[in-house]
Amino acid sequence: MKKQIVGLAVAVMVVSGLITEGRVDAADNEREAVREAAQGFYAALNQLFVGELEPMKAVWSHREDVTYMGPGGGIRHGWKAVLADWEVQAAMKMGGTVERSDMRITIGTNLAVVTDYEIGKNLTADGKPMEVKIRATNVFRKEDGQWKMIGHHTDLLPSLVK
Structure with a gap:
């Protein structure tokens, strides 16, 4: 009986481990x-800086x-408003x-x-070089097996604030 209990305990530990x-x-x-x-978002962001919008739409x-x-x-709610902002930036x-x-x-x-x-590094609206170091929070949701961005929030850059 003792061997059976030990054997069962070992089996439970092995299965639990697996x-x-x-x-x-x-x-x-x-x-x-x-x-x-x-990383896909940041690759898309860098493409946006040269006018390419499609990678941003994909993420x-x-x-x-x-x-x-x-x-x-500002704050943009809804895909149409977010897309419009990215179009302006592109x-x-x-x-x-x-x-x-x-x-x-955190998942x-x-x-x-x-x-x-x-x-x-970017350029300001008037073409001057600008160093960038800001905090960001990105939120992703799993949609049809892929992680898609649903939220992006950064610090403000005074040179961009209107």
Whole structure:
């Protein structure tokens, strides 16, 4: 009887370990998928700086519950309003690049929050070089198996605030 109990206990531990390991692997996979979604946003942002809008459209959810609060101030609710803001920015062709640093990821079942710094160089509206280092919060939602941006919020850049 004692051997059966020990055997059962070992079996439970092995199965529990496999289940836990499976959860860890799944969590690691989701974390990597969110990391890739965040990197996709920054790649799209850099393309936007040279006037390319399509990559930005691809990383965002097109639903009406999205929100954008960028470095120029204001708040945009809904995909149409967010897209209109990105169209204006693409037309500006600010040039330069922005990279993320110190990224932190928090993942739930279908939502993920990414915080980081956006660091880089751009041009102001009047063409002068500008250093950028602002905090950002990005929110992603899993839609049809892909992480799509539903929220972007940054510090203000005085040179862009109207």
